Amino acid sequence: MTTTRTLRIAMNGVTGRMGYRQHLLRSILPIREQGGVTLPDGSRVQVEPILVGRNEAKLADLAAQHGISEYTTDLDGIVHAEDTDIVFDAAMTNLRPQTLSKAMKAGKHVYTEKPTAETLAEAIDLAKLRDETGVTAGVVHDKLYLPGLVKLRRLVDEGFFGRILSLRGEFGYWVFEGEHQPAQRPSWNYRKEDGGGMTTDMFCHWNYVLEGILGTVKTVNAQTVTHIPTRWDEQGKPYDATADDAAYGIFEMATPDGDPVVAQINSSWAVRVYRDELVEFQIDGTHGSAVAGLFKCVSQQRGNTPKPVWNPDLPTTETFRDQWAEVPANAELENGFKAQWEEFLRDVVAGREHRFDLLSAARGVQLAELGLQSSAEGRRLDVPEIAL
Numbered sequence: 001m002t003t004t005r006t007l008r009i010a011m012n013g014v015t016g017r018m019g020y021r022q023h024l025l026r027s028i029l030p031i032r033e034q035g036g037v038t039l040p041d042g043s044r045v046q047v048e049p050i051l052v053g054r055n056e057a058k059l060a061d062l063a064a065q066h067g068i069s070e071y072t073t074d075l076d077g078i079v080h081a082e083d084t085d086i087v088f089d090a091a092m093t094n095l096r097p098q099t100l101s102k103a104m105k106a107g108k109h110v111y112t113e114k115p116t117a118e119t120l121a122e123a124i125d126l127a128k129l130r131d132e133t134g135v136t137a138g139v140v141h142d143k144l145y146l147p148g149l150v151k152l153r154r155l156v157d158e159g160f161f162g163r164i165l166s167l168r169g170e171f172g173y174w175v176f177e178g179e180h181q182p183a184q185r186p187s188w189n190y191r192k193e194d195g196g197g198m199t200t201d202m203f204c205h206w207n208y209v210l211e212g213i214l215g216t217v218k219t220v221n222a223q224t225v226t227h228i229p230t231r232w233d234e235q236g237k238p239y240d241a242t243a244d245d246a247a248y249g250i251f252e253m254a255t256p257d258g259d260p261v262v263a264q265i266n267s268s269w270a271v272r273v274y275r276d277e278l279v280e281f282q283i284d285g286t287h288g289s290a291v292a293g294l295f296k297c298v299s300q301q302r303g304n305t306p307k308p309v310w311n312p313d314l315p316t317t318e319t320f321r322d323q324w325a326e327v328p329a330n331a332e333l334e335n336g337f338k339a340q341w342e343e344f345l346r347d348v349v350a351g352r353e354h355r356f357d358l359l360s361a362a363r364g365v366q367l368a369e370l371g372l373q374s375s376a377e378g379r380r381l382d383v384p385e386i387a388l
Helices: 017-033 056-066 075-080 093-105 120-133 147-157 198-213 336-350 358-377
Strands: 003-012 044-052 086-089 109-112 137-139 164-172 216-225 230-232 238-240 246-254 260-268 279-285 288-292 297-301
Touching (some): 003 075, 017 056, 044 056, 044 075, 120 358, 137 336, 137 358, 147 288
Parallel strands (some): 109 137
Antiparallel strands (some): 164 279
16 A cells, blocks of 8 residues: 655744643644545545644744654744645634635635634634635534444434433533642633633533534533632632633424434533543433443443332442443444544545535634623523525
């Protein structure tokens, strides 16, 4: 098998946590080391990253560490360079629309973290621009590629649940305030004026998870809150947390067959974990139930469901977790970020649209906007269909 071409990828924001760990270290570099991505005809397409950021010293260090020949602080120059094929963006959300617009107008394919914009209007404009330019655009929907949710989706496709009734999700962990122990998330995440906030960050994820597993989100009823009003930044200085650090959402949904489903997802950076993974989703149906994290998935069929009896006078002796069976992978499931990168690269070479595109991202931004509005107004809101 021979390599037919090399795709040069400008990776903006690669000095950040997500850009570096998930996209460079765990995706692009392994793809390069394996000799590229295999195409349907048996040939391969190789990748060559170009590191882009604002701190030249950090870029130089990463380049030397990983054997990367090119890096630059000139984002505009690399976007317009004739030999740049793809522009990837993992920088701050408020800068993303400008970067993506510039790249698409220059004829570059784009792959991006989310949210794609701070407002729905901006996100829709990006989706329209992709249609006008005809480039291939992809938005990171990593959780749908992770083993736990791959297994959960397979159960849905196989009809394991019967008629699906509900989904319950729990996400989050304790993010230290930064006063006594350094926070494990950047301070801008907690400043609304810098694009931070749990709802803005996570509702775009929950939208594609709900769409990818169950169907269409019809309504949203959310309560957002700032549990920790004061945090300490990277320099150890206190600041006001102006963004929400928790969001509690109830979503009315419809499956492709039109069945109603109630989904509820709690998201918090002010919660301590008592579950197997940092995020878990439970689907209950008439024929069975399943609980999936990012890696593990367990299920319980109707015929194997016990009949607990409530008795507050006696301690519970049943070991409920032991009554569930683990769902096997039955396939080799790679890192979700890397798997989606490979799918996107094949779409670029084939000149086709990526299934998780800028319109899908716009629906995520829409759900976040409506979630914040729902909380502010104290009411349930419809989620209208977006038409370009």
